[in-house]
Amino acid sequence: MSERKTLVPKTDNPPAKARDSGIINLVKAGKAAYNAKNGELLFLPEGELALRGVKTTLGAALEAEGFQKVDCASDDAIFSVAERFAREWDEAARAFCEERGRELRIISWDSDAGASFARAERAMKSIVSELGESAFTFVEDVTPNAARTFVLAARCEAGDTGARAGFFCESCGSLRFPDSPFDYTPRQPGADEPEGVLEDVETPGANTIAELCSQLSIDVPRTLKAMLYVASDGDSKCRAVASFVRGDYNLSMNKLAGWLERERGLTGLRSADKAELHELVGEVAGYCGPVGMPPRVVMVGDLSLVGSKNTVVGANHPGYHKKCCCHPRDFDPPIADIAQAASGTPCSCGGIYKACCARELGRLAIADLSKAENGKVKKLSYRDRVCAHDFPFLLDGTVSAERITMARHADAP
Ligand SMILES: [Zn+2]
Known part of the structure:
Protein backbone atom coordinates (compact mmCIF):
# COMPACT_ATOMS: atom_id res chain seq x y z
CA MET A 1 0.00 0.00 0.00
CA SER A 2 1.41 3.38 -0.94
CA GLU A 3 1.91 6.01 1.70
CA ARG A 4 -0.66 8.84 1.60
CA LYS A 5 1.03 12.15 0.84
CA THR A 6 -0.27 15.74 0.86
CA LEU A 7 0.48 17.75 -2.28
CA VAL A 8 3.03 20.37 -1.19
CA PRO A 9 5.25 20.93 -4.24
CA LYS A 10 7.89 23.22 -2.72
CA THR A 11 10.25 24.73 -5.26
CA ASP A 12 13.13 27.19 -5.47
CA ASN A 13 11.97 28.44 -8.86
CA PRO A 14 9.65 31.44 -8.90
CA PRO A 15 6.63 30.98 -11.21
CA ALA A 16 6.95 32.43 -14.71
CA LYS A 17 5.53 35.94 -15.20
CA ALA A 18 4.50 36.42 -11.58
CA ARG A 19 5.61 39.76 -10.09
CA ASP A 20 3.70 39.66 -6.83
CA ASP A 183 -7.75 68.36 7.17
CA TYR A 184 -4.32 69.94 7.03
CA THR A 185 -3.62 73.49 5.84
CA PRO A 186 -0.05 73.78 4.58
CA ARG A 187 2.26 76.54 5.69
CA GLN A 188 2.24 79.31 3.13
CA PRO A 189 5.42 80.66 1.52
CA GLY A 190 5.91 84.31 2.46
CA ALA A 191 3.58 84.00 5.46
CA ASP A 192 5.58 86.71 7.27
CA GLU A 193 5.75 89.15 4.34
CA PRO A 194 3.56 92.27 4.21
CA GLU A 195 0.68 92.04 1.71
CA GLY A 196 1.67 93.63 -1.61
CA VAL A 197 -0.47 95.64 -4.01
CA LEU A 198 -2.61 93.54 -6.36
CA GLU A 199 -1.60 94.41 -9.93
CA ASP A 200 -1.84 93.03 -13.46
CA VAL A 201 1.33 91.74 -15.06
CA GLU A 202 1.78 90.79 -18.70
CA THR A 203 2.66 87.09 -19.13
CA PRO A 204 2.44 86.31 -22.85
CA GLY A 205 2.12 82.59 -23.58
CA ALA A 206 2.27 81.66 -19.88
CA ASN A 207 -0.66 79.26 -19.86
CA THR A 208 1.18 76.56 -17.90
CA ILE A 209 2.46 76.79 -14.31
CA ALA A 210 6.01 75.94 -15.45
CA GLU A 211 6.09 78.73 -18.04
CA LEU A 212 4.57 81.20 -15.56
CA CYS A 213 7.18 80.36 -12.89
CA SER A 214 9.97 80.75 -15.40
CA GLN A 215 8.70 84.12 -16.71
CA LEU A 216 8.22 85.62 -13.24
CA SER A 217 11.05 83.71 -11.44
CA ILE A 218 8.78 82.33 -8.74
CA ASP A 219 8.35 78.92 -7.08
CA VAL A 220 5.34 76.72 -7.82
CA PRO A 221 3.74 77.17 -4.32
CA ARG A 222 3.49 80.89 -5.16
CA THR A 223 1.02 80.10 -7.94
CA LEU A 224 -2.59 79.05 -7.99
CA LYS A 225 -4.15 76.41 -10.24
CA ALA A 226 -7.62 77.21 -11.55
CA MET A 227 -9.78 74.55 -13.15
CA LEU A 228 -13.10 75.11 -14.86
CA TYR A 229 -15.80 72.47 -15.06
CA VAL A 230 -19.53 72.26 -15.58
CA ALA A 231 -22.16 70.51 -13.46
CA SER A 232 -25.94 70.25 -13.60
CA ASP A 233 -28.37 71.73 -11.12
CA GLY A 234 -31.73 70.18 -10.19
CA ASP A 235 -33.35 71.56 -13.37
CA SER A 236 -30.59 70.00 -15.53
CA LYS A 237 -29.21 73.46 -16.28
CA CYS A 238 -25.45 73.73 -16.75
CA ARG A 239 -23.53 75.70 -14.14
CA ALA A 240 -19.89 76.68 -14.52
CA VAL A 241 -17.69 75.58 -11.61
CA ALA A 242 -14.33 77.24 -10.92
CA SER A 243 -12.09 75.34 -8.51
CA PHE A 244 -8.79 76.59 -7.14
CA VAL A 245 -5.87 74.77 -5.52
CA ARG A 246 -2.34 75.92 -4.75
CA GLY A 247 0.00 75.45 -7.72
CA ASP A 248 1.86 72.50 -6.19
CA TYR A 249 -1.34 70.53 -5.43
CA ASN A 250 -3.65 68.56 -7.71
CA LEU A 251 -7.40 68.72 -7.69
CA SER A 252 -9.38 65.65 -6.63
CA MET A 253 -12.37 65.38 -8.98
CA ASN A 254 -13.99 62.90 -6.58
CA LYS A 255 -13.76 65.34 -3.66
CA LEU A 256 -14.94 68.27 -5.77
CA ALA A 257 -17.91 66.25 -7.10
CA GLY A 258 -18.82 65.23 -3.53
CA TRP A 259 -18.67 68.83 -2.27
CA LEU A 260 -20.77 70.17 -5.15
CA GLU A 261 -23.43 67.54 -4.57
CA ARG A 262 -23.53 68.02 -0.78
CA GLU A 263 -23.26 71.81 -0.63
CA ARG A 264 -24.74 73.03 -3.93
CA GLY A 265 -26.96 70.19 -5.16
CA LEU A 266 -24.92 69.95 -8.38
CA THR A 267 -24.30 66.60 -10.05
CA GLY A 268 -22.67 65.26 -13.21
CA LEU A 269 -19.37 67.14 -12.84
CA ARG A 270 -17.42 67.08 -16.10
CA SER A 271 -14.87 69.00 -18.14
CA ALA A 272 -16.29 71.78 -20.23
CA ASP A 273 -15.57 72.14 -23.93
CA LYS A 274 -14.19 75.39 -25.32
CA ALA A 275 -17.51 76.72 -26.61
CA GLU A 276 -19.28 76.06 -23.30
CA LEU A 277 -16.48 77.75 -21.35
CA HIS A 278 -16.58 80.76 -23.60
CA GLU A 279 -20.31 81.12 -23.07
CA LEU A 280 -20.16 80.59 -19.30
CA VAL A 281 -17.08 82.58 -18.26
CA GLY A 282 -15.75 84.36 -21.34
CA GLU A 283 -12.37 84.06 -23.06
CA VAL A 284 -10.11 83.08 -20.15
CA ALA A 285 -8.56 79.74 -21.21
CA GLY A 286 -5.21 79.34 -19.47
CA TYR A 287 -5.61 82.63 -17.60
CA CYS A 288 -8.50 81.85 -15.29
CA GLY A 289 -8.22 83.20 -11.73
CA PRO A 290 -10.28 83.76 -8.58
CA VAL A 291 -10.43 87.58 -8.77
CA GLY A 292 -13.23 88.97 -10.91
CA MET A 293 -15.03 85.74 -11.84
CA PRO A 294 -18.55 86.31 -13.15
CA PRO A 295 -20.96 85.98 -10.19
CA ARG A 296 -22.91 83.12 -11.80
CA VAL A 297 -19.83 80.87 -11.61
CA VAL A 298 -19.82 78.47 -8.62
CA MET A 299 -16.45 78.97 -6.92
CA VAL A 300 -14.66 76.71 -4.44
CA GLY A 301 -11.13 76.94 -3.09
CA ASP A 302 -8.99 74.22 -1.54
CA LEU A 303 -7.62 74.23 2.03
CA SER A 304 -4.16 74.71 0.49
CA LEU A 305 -5.08 78.34 -0.34
CA VAL A 306 -6.04 79.46 3.16
CA GLY A 307 -3.84 82.41 4.09
CA SER A 308 -1.85 82.34 0.83
CA LYS A 309 0.06 85.57 0.42
CA ASN A 310 1.48 87.46 -2.55
CA THR A 311 0.77 84.71 -5.03
CA VAL A 312 0.32 84.94 -8.79
CA VAL A 313 -3.11 84.13 -10.19
CA GLY A 314 -4.77 84.26 -13.61
CA ALA A 315 -6.27 87.67 -14.45
CA ASN A 316 -9.24 86.24 -16.41
CA HIS A 317 -7.80 88.07 -19.40
CA PRO A 318 -5.62 86.36 -22.04
CA GLY A 319 -1.92 87.10 -21.63
CA TYR A 320 -2.22 88.54 -18.11
CA HIS A 321 -1.83 87.42 -14.50
CA LYS A 322 -2.26 89.27 -11.23
CA LYS A 323 0.64 89.66 -8.79
CA CYS A 324 0.45 89.92 -4.99
CA CYS A 325 -2.87 88.14 -4.65
CA CYS A 326 -3.74 87.44 -0.99
CA HIS A 327 -6.36 85.23 0.63
CA PRO A 328 -8.83 86.32 1.96
CA ARG A 329 -8.13 89.97 1.03
CA ASP A 330 -8.54 89.54 -2.75
CA PHE A 331 -10.62 86.40 -3.04
CA ASP A 332 -12.71 84.56 -0.46
CA PRO A 333 -14.51 81.59 -2.03
CA PRO A 334 -16.03 78.79 0.08
CA ILE A 335 -13.10 76.66 1.28
CA ALA A 336 -13.24 72.87 1.14
CA ASP A 337 -10.99 69.83 1.07
CA ILE A 338 -10.78 69.29 -2.70
CA ALA A 339 -7.08 68.53 -3.35
CA GLN A 340 -5.35 65.20 -3.64
CA ALA A 341 -2.75 64.17 -1.10
CA ALA A 342 0.77 64.53 -2.47
CA SER A 343 4.25 63.36 -1.60
CA GLY A 344 5.65 65.79 0.98
CA THR A 345 2.26 66.56 2.52
CA PRO A 346 2.72 66.88 6.29
CA CYS A 347 1.03 64.28 8.52
CA SER A 348 -0.80 65.36 11.68
CA CYS A 349 1.89 63.50 13.71
CA GLY A 350 4.59 65.87 12.44
CA GLY A 351 5.93 63.38 9.88
ZN1 LIG B 1 2.26 60.46 10.71
Missing part, protein backbone atom coordinates in the same frame (compact mmCIF):
# COMPACT_ATOMS: atom_id res chain seq x y z
CA SER A 21 6.01 38.48 -4.02
CA GLY A 22 2.95 37.08 -2.23
CA ILE A 23 2.19 34.82 -5.20
CA ILE A 24 5.85 33.90 -5.65
CA ASN A 25 6.23 32.93 -1.99
CA LEU A 26 2.98 30.90 -2.00
CA VAL A 27 4.21 28.94 -5.04
CA LYS A 28 7.71 28.43 -3.61
CA ALA A 29 6.20 27.13 -0.36
CA GLY A 30 4.11 24.61 -2.33
CA LYS A 31 0.88 26.24 -1.15
CA ALA A 32 -0.35 27.29 -4.57
CA ALA A 33 0.26 26.98 -8.29
CA TYR A 34 0.14 29.94 -10.62
CA ASN A 35 -1.52 30.04 -14.01
CA ALA A 36 0.59 32.53 -15.95
CA LYS A 37 -1.93 32.56 -18.84
CA ASN A 38 -4.80 34.09 -16.88
CA GLY A 39 -3.08 35.19 -13.67
CA GLU A 40 -5.11 32.77 -11.55
CA LEU A 41 -3.83 31.50 -8.27
CA LEU A 42 -4.64 27.81 -7.71
CA PHE A 43 -4.61 27.04 -4.00
CA LEU A 44 -3.18 23.61 -3.08
CA PRO A 45 -3.96 21.89 0.27
CA GLU A 46 -1.73 24.07 2.49
CA GLY A 47 -2.78 27.25 0.67
CA GLU A 48 -6.43 26.23 0.88
CA LEU A 49 -5.97 25.86 4.62
CA ALA A 50 -4.50 29.38 4.86
CA LEU A 51 -7.32 30.81 2.71
CA ARG A 52 -9.99 29.04 4.75
CA GLY A 53 -8.36 30.38 7.93
CA VAL A 54 -8.67 33.94 6.61
CA LYS A 55 -12.33 33.42 5.71
CA THR A 56 -13.05 32.03 9.17
CA THR A 57 -11.27 34.98 10.82
CA LEU A 58 -13.17 37.52 8.70
CA GLY A 59 -16.48 35.83 9.45
CA ALA A 60 -15.74 35.84 13.18
CA ALA A 61 -14.68 39.51 13.09
CA LEU A 62 -17.95 40.51 11.42
CA GLU A 63 -20.10 38.22 13.55
CA ALA A 64 -18.64 39.91 16.64
CA GLU A 65 -19.99 43.23 15.30
CA GLY A 66 -23.51 41.92 14.77
CA PHE A 67 -23.34 40.81 11.13
CA GLN A 68 -25.34 37.62 10.60
CA LYS A 69 -23.43 34.87 8.78
CA VAL A 70 -25.67 33.53 6.04
CA ASP A 71 -25.46 31.46 2.88
CA CYS A 72 -28.05 32.95 0.52
CA ALA A 73 -25.87 32.99 -2.63
CA SER A 74 -27.03 36.40 -3.93
CA ASP A 75 -27.63 40.02 -2.91
CA ASP A 76 -31.28 39.72 -3.92
CA ALA A 77 -31.71 36.72 -1.66
CA ILE A 78 -30.12 38.56 1.29
CA PHE A 79 -32.46 41.49 0.64
CA SER A 80 -35.46 39.14 0.68
CA VAL A 81 -34.32 37.74 4.05
CA ALA A 82 -33.99 41.27 5.46
CA GLU A 83 -37.40 42.23 4.09
CA ARG A 84 -39.02 39.14 5.58
CA PHE A 85 -37.54 39.43 9.09
CA ALA A 86 -36.69 43.12 9.72
CA ARG A 87 -40.09 44.00 11.22
CA GLU A 88 -39.82 41.39 13.96
CA TRP A 89 -36.03 41.09 14.35
CA ASP A 90 -35.01 44.70 13.62
CA GLU A 91 -31.22 45.09 13.98
CA ALA A 92 -30.63 41.33 13.82
CA ALA A 93 -32.15 41.21 10.33
CA ARG A 94 -30.36 44.24 8.84
CA ALA A 95 -26.66 43.26 8.77
CA PHE A 96 -25.28 40.25 6.93
CA CYS A 97 -22.05 38.66 5.78
CA GLU A 98 -21.66 35.79 3.40
CA GLU A 99 -18.76 33.81 1.93
CA ARG A 100 -18.75 34.01 -1.85
CA GLY A 101 -15.87 32.08 -3.36
CA ARG A 102 -12.68 33.74 -2.11
CA GLU A 103 -14.47 36.86 -0.88
CA LEU A 104 -16.67 37.90 1.99
CA ARG A 105 -19.73 39.88 0.96
CA ILE A 106 -20.99 42.43 3.49
CA ILE A 107 -24.41 44.15 3.36
CA SER A 108 -26.33 46.13 5.96
CA TRP A 109 -29.13 48.73 6.09
CA ASP A 110 -29.45 51.64 8.52
CA SER A 111 -31.94 54.44 9.03
CA ASP A 112 -29.36 57.21 9.35
CA ALA A 113 -25.91 58.04 8.05
CA GLY A 114 -24.27 58.15 11.49
CA ALA A 115 -25.35 54.60 12.35
CA SER A 116 -24.10 53.34 8.99
CA PHE A 117 -20.71 55.10 9.32
CA ALA A 118 -20.28 53.77 12.86
CA ARG A 119 -21.13 50.25 11.70
CA ALA A 120 -18.58 50.44 8.86
CA GLU A 121 -15.86 51.69 11.20
CA ARG A 122 -16.60 48.99 13.76
CA ALA A 123 -16.51 46.31 11.05
CA MET A 124 -13.17 47.55 9.67
CA LYS A 125 -11.61 47.86 13.14
CA SER A 126 -12.75 44.37 14.05
CA ILE A 127 -11.37 42.91 10.80
CA VAL A 128 -7.99 44.62 11.24
CA SER A 129 -7.77 43.53 14.87
CA GLU A 130 -8.82 39.90 14.23
CA LEU A 131 -6.41 39.52 11.29
CA GLY A 132 -3.67 40.69 13.67
CA GLU A 133 -1.25 41.91 11.00
CA SER A 134 0.44 45.18 11.93
CA ALA A 135 0.79 45.98 8.20
CA PHE A 136 -2.98 45.93 7.65
CA THR A 137 -4.94 49.09 8.14
CA PHE A 138 -8.12 50.76 6.96
CA VAL A 139 -8.07 54.03 5.11
CA GLU A 140 -10.89 56.38 4.31
CA ASP A 141 -11.24 57.14 0.62
CA VAL A 142 -13.56 59.37 -1.43
CA THR A 143 -15.28 57.63 -4.34
CA PRO A 144 -18.13 58.59 -6.67
CA ASN A 145 -21.70 57.78 -5.57
CA ALA A 146 -20.74 56.90 -2.01
CA ALA A 147 -21.33 58.96 1.11
CA ARG A 148 -18.21 57.38 2.63
CA THR A 149 -15.76 54.67 1.64
CA PHE A 150 -13.38 52.65 3.79
CA VAL A 151 -10.59 50.61 2.21
CA LEU A 152 -8.75 47.74 3.91
CA ALA A 153 -5.16 48.01 2.70
CA ALA A 154 -1.57 46.95 3.22
CA ARG A 155 1.57 48.54 1.80
CA CYS A 156 3.04 46.61 -1.12
CA GLU A 157 5.27 46.88 -4.16
CA ALA A 158 4.14 48.38 -7.48
CA GLY A 159 2.84 45.59 -9.70
CA ASP A 160 1.45 43.51 -6.83
CA THR A 161 -2.12 42.34 -7.31
CA GLY A 162 -4.52 45.12 -6.30
CA ALA A 163 -1.74 47.72 -5.91
CA ARG A 164 -2.77 51.39 -5.92
CA ALA A 165 -0.82 54.61 -5.54
CA GLY A 166 -0.85 55.82 -1.95
CA PHE A 167 1.06 57.85 0.62
CA PHE A 168 2.71 56.59 3.77
CA CYS A 169 3.93 58.38 6.90
CA GLU A 170 6.97 56.57 8.27
CA SER A 171 6.69 58.31 11.64
CA CYS A 172 3.23 57.04 12.59
CA GLY A 173 2.48 54.38 9.97
CA SER A 174 -0.57 56.20 8.64
CA LEU A 175 -1.60 55.36 5.07
CA ARG A 176 -3.66 57.46 2.64
CA PHE A 177 -4.92 57.31 -0.90
CA PRO A 178 -4.75 60.37 -3.16
CA ASP A 179 -8.46 61.11 -2.57
CA SER A 180 -8.49 60.38 1.18
CA PRO A 181 -10.12 63.15 3.26
CA PHE A 182 -7.65 65.67 4.51
CA ILE A 352 5.77 63.67 6.09
CA TYR A 353 3.76 61.58 3.64
CA LYS A 354 5.84 59.84 0.99
CA ALA A 355 4.60 58.07 -2.12
CA CYS A 356 4.06 54.32 -1.73
CA CYS A 357 1.94 51.53 -3.14
CA ALA A 358 -0.84 49.91 -1.18
CA ARG A 359 -2.71 46.74 -1.94
CA GLU A 360 -6.46 47.00 -1.68
CA LEU A 361 -7.74 44.02 0.33
CA GLY A 362 -11.37 45.03 0.62
CA ARG A 363 -13.72 47.98 0.74
CA LEU A 364 -16.92 49.08 2.37
CA ALA A 365 -18.94 51.89 0.82
CA ILE A 366 -21.98 53.64 2.25
CA ALA A 367 -24.62 54.89 -0.16
CA ASP A 368 -27.71 56.97 0.58
CA LEU A 369 -30.37 55.15 -1.45
CA SER A 370 -33.00 57.77 -0.63
CA LYS A 371 -31.20 59.96 -3.20
CA ALA A 372 -30.43 57.38 -5.86
CA GLU A 373 -30.59 53.61 -6.13
CA ASN A 374 -27.09 52.27 -6.76
CA GLY A 375 -28.51 49.59 -9.01
CA LYS A 376 -27.22 46.65 -7.01
CA VAL A 377 -29.07 46.42 -3.71
CA LYS A 378 -32.50 47.83 -2.95
CA LYS A 379 -33.53 50.14 -0.12
CA LEU A 380 -35.02 48.37 2.88
CA SER A 381 -38.29 49.63 4.33
CA TYR A 382 -41.40 48.25 6.00
CA ARG A 383 -44.64 49.45 7.62
CA ASP A 384 -45.99 48.49 11.00
CA ARG A 385 -49.30 49.57 12.56
CA VAL A 386 -47.82 52.91 13.69
CA CYS A 387 -45.67 54.15 10.81
CA ALA A 388 -43.27 53.40 7.97
CA HIS A 389 -39.68 52.47 8.76
CA ASP A 390 -37.00 53.38 6.21
CA PHE A 391 -33.43 52.14 6.09
CA PRO A 392 -31.94 53.99 3.11
CA PHE A 393 -28.28 53.87 4.18
CA LEU A 394 -26.72 50.84 2.54
CA LEU A 395 -23.35 49.56 3.69
CA ASP A 396 -22.09 47.42 0.88
CA GLY A 397 -18.72 45.82 0.36
CA THR A 398 -16.44 42.86 -0.05
CA VAL A 399 -13.23 41.75 1.59
CA SER A 400 -10.96 39.44 -0.38
CA ALA A 401 -9.56 36.44 1.49
CA GLU A 402 -7.39 35.76 -1.55
CA ARG A 403 -5.74 39.20 -1.44
CA ILE A 404 -5.26 38.92 2.32
CA THR A 405 -3.57 35.52 1.86
CA MET A 406 -1.30 37.04 -0.81
CA ALA A 407 -0.50 40.03 1.41
CA ARG A 408 0.33 37.73 4.34
CA HIS A 409 2.86 35.88 2.18
CA ALA A 410 4.35 38.96 0.51
CA ASP A 411 7.79 40.38 1.32
CA ALA A 412 7.65 43.55 3.40
CA PRO A 413 7.94 46.60 1.10
